[in-house]
Amino acid sequence: MSNTFEEKTIATTQIFNGKIVQLQVDDVTLPDGNTSKREIIKHPGAVAIIAMTDNDELLMVEQYRKPLNKSIIEIPAGKLEPGEEPAVTAIRELEEETGYTTEKIDYVTSFYTTPGFSNELLYLYFTKELILLDEKKQLDEDEFVVVHTISLSEAERLLQTQAIHDVKTAYALLYVKEQINKRG
Amino acid sequence: MSNTFEEKTIATTQIFNGKIVQLQVDDVTLPDGNTSKREIIKHPGAVAIIAMTDNDELLMVEQYRKPLNKSIIEIPAGKLEPGEEPAVTAIRELEEETGYTTEKIDYVTSFYTTPGFSNELLYLYFTKELILLDEKKQLDEDEFVVVHTISLSEAERLLQTQAIHDVKTAYALLYVKEQINKRG
Numbered sequence: 001m002s003n004t005f006e007e008k009t010i011a012t013t014q015i016f017n018g019k020i021v022q023l024q025v026d027d028v029t030l031p032d033g034n035t036s037k038r039e040i041i042k043h044p045g046a047v048a049i050i051a052m053t054d055n056d057e058l059l060m061v062e063q064y065r066k067p068l069n070k071s072i073i074e075i076p077a078g079k080l081e082p083g084e085e086p087a088v089t090a091i092r093e094l095e096e097e098t099g100y101t102t103e104k105i106d107y108v109t110s111f112y113t114t115p116g117f118s119n120e121l122l123y124l125y126f127t128k129e130l131i132l133l134d135e136k137k138q139l140d141e142d143e144f145v146v147v148h149t150i151s152l153s154e155a156e157r158l159l160q161t162q163a164i165h166d167v168k169t170a171y172a173l174l175y176v177k178e179q180i181n182k183r184g
Numbered sequence: 185m186s187n188t189f190e191e192k193t194i195a196t197t198q199i200f201n202g203k204i205v206q207l208q209v210d211d212v213t214l215p216d217g218n219t220s221k222r223e224i225i226k227h228p229g230a231v232a233i234i235a236m237t238d239n240d241e242l243l244m245v246e247q248y249r250k251p252l253n254k255s256i257i258e259i260p261a262g263k264l265e266p267g268e269e270p271a272v273t274a275i276r277e278l279e280e281e282t283g284y285t286t287e288k289i290d291y292v293t294s295f296y297t298t299p300g301f302s303n304e305l306l307y308l309y310f311t312k313e314l315i316l317l318d319e320k321k322q323l324d325e326d327e328f329v330v331v332h333t334i335s336l337s338e339a340e341r342l343l344q345t346q347a348i349h350d351v352k353t354a355y356a357l358l359y360v361k362e363q364i365n366k367r368g
Contacts, residue, residue: 004255005248005328015200016207018223021301023200023207028250036326038250039202041225043301064189065299066212066222071188072299079300109343111351113297114304115249115256116263117205117227122351142220144189159293167295167306167351174358181365 005031007038020044020079021118043120047090048077048168050108050126050176051100058155058176059098059130060169061145073148073158074169077122086110086123094127096137098147102127108175113167122168126175152176189215191222204228204263205302227304231274232261232352234292234310234360235284242339242360243282243314244353245329257332257342258353261306270294270307278311280321282331286311292359297351306352310359336360 007028016023022042030036051059062073078093080086087105095101108124139145150158155173158164164173191212200207206226214220235243246257262277264270271289279285292308323329334342339357342348348357 003248004246004330006255007248007250016223018209019221020223021207021225023205025202026250030326031328034325037203039200039204040251041205041301042251046300062188064187064191065296066191066210067224067226067301067303068296068299071190072296074299077300109354110346110349111354112249112252112256112349113351114227114302115252115258115350116230116261117225117251118298118302119251120298141218142214144215146188162294165294165296166299167297167355170293170295171351171355171358174355174362178358178362 041118045080225302229264
């Protein structure tokens with residue numbers, strides 16, 4: 001991809017350096033020579049994993065999302081640790097959140113979740129070879145989840161009621177439908 | 185959806201109030217009685233529109249995304265204005281970014297883009313009844329885009345090369361494929 005309409009940075013002002021996000025405001029030169037400000041959330045990146053059982057059901061986790069002030073049901077996911085391979089993070093999150101592991105994951109795709117204001121890049125994986133762990137792994141100390149095993153038709157109903165309401169899970173459901181259709 | 189594991193807010197600290205995003209840090213009580221901090225980006229919400237021509241091609245816009253420091257190709261989108269109906273915003277963004285309008289749009293779905301750290305909710309629409317405007321509408325003064333008309337197979341190639349690399353456009357491509365399959 002070319003850098004059509006590139007915006008050159010004149011100055012960067014650091015506003016906030018948190019546990020998860022950093023916020024900066026960049027002064028930029030626009031293609032017409034004028035200047036503007038860009039509010040940018042720096043994020044370490046994230047992974048999510050579509051974990052399918054032998055019965056074509058999906059492992060999902062219900063958790064409270066403070067930014068939404070509600071609980072939603074999502075595919076297992078988490079943020080990248082510095083220097084960690086996304087595939088390794090994906091297996092770690094699967095283990096911590098669901099109590100299952102896998103020795104075979106496939107890379108599906110990666111995408112920016114909100115290119116207008118953040119650089120968060122999410123790597124999506126798929127596994128259909130789930131192994132139940134003998135002992136459950138520890139979640140982060142501020143993380144509380146309930147695991148659900150959900151059929152595709154039930155997941156579509158939960159999407160209608162907005163119990164499933166985030167884009168990575170909505171994308172995962174379309175992806176799984178497409179895979180099942182291909183399989184025939 | 186229930187509020188399983190609800191996190192009660194003890195205190196909210198406002199960090200930043202920008203043109204697009206607001207940042208706050210909430211002190212919360214966790215389900216186990218401990219406390220934690222949640223970094224929350226408040227966003228006004230957004231719309232995107234899948235705009236399909238009579239030849240099953242998609243109108244897309246190429247624009248520089250400062251958070252990514254590169255240009256990518258996306259379906260037309262924009263943020264909600266206060267009090268504006270999402271469907272009205274979708275048509276306005278279609279007009280401003282592509283020079284086309286429509287009198288018939290269908291609601292596809294809505295989803296949170298990054299529920300872990302932001303409340304951005306994106307409303308997705310679809311139209312297949314495009315009308316070329318006599319006169320192009322004005323973009324925002326800091327917005328520069330190139331319009332492309334892209335076939336589904338070309339879009340999939342651009343997804344491979346990551347010229348298309350954001351989740352709403354990736355979702356839109358899966359959605360359109362599913363619609364075309366259904367149509368047979």
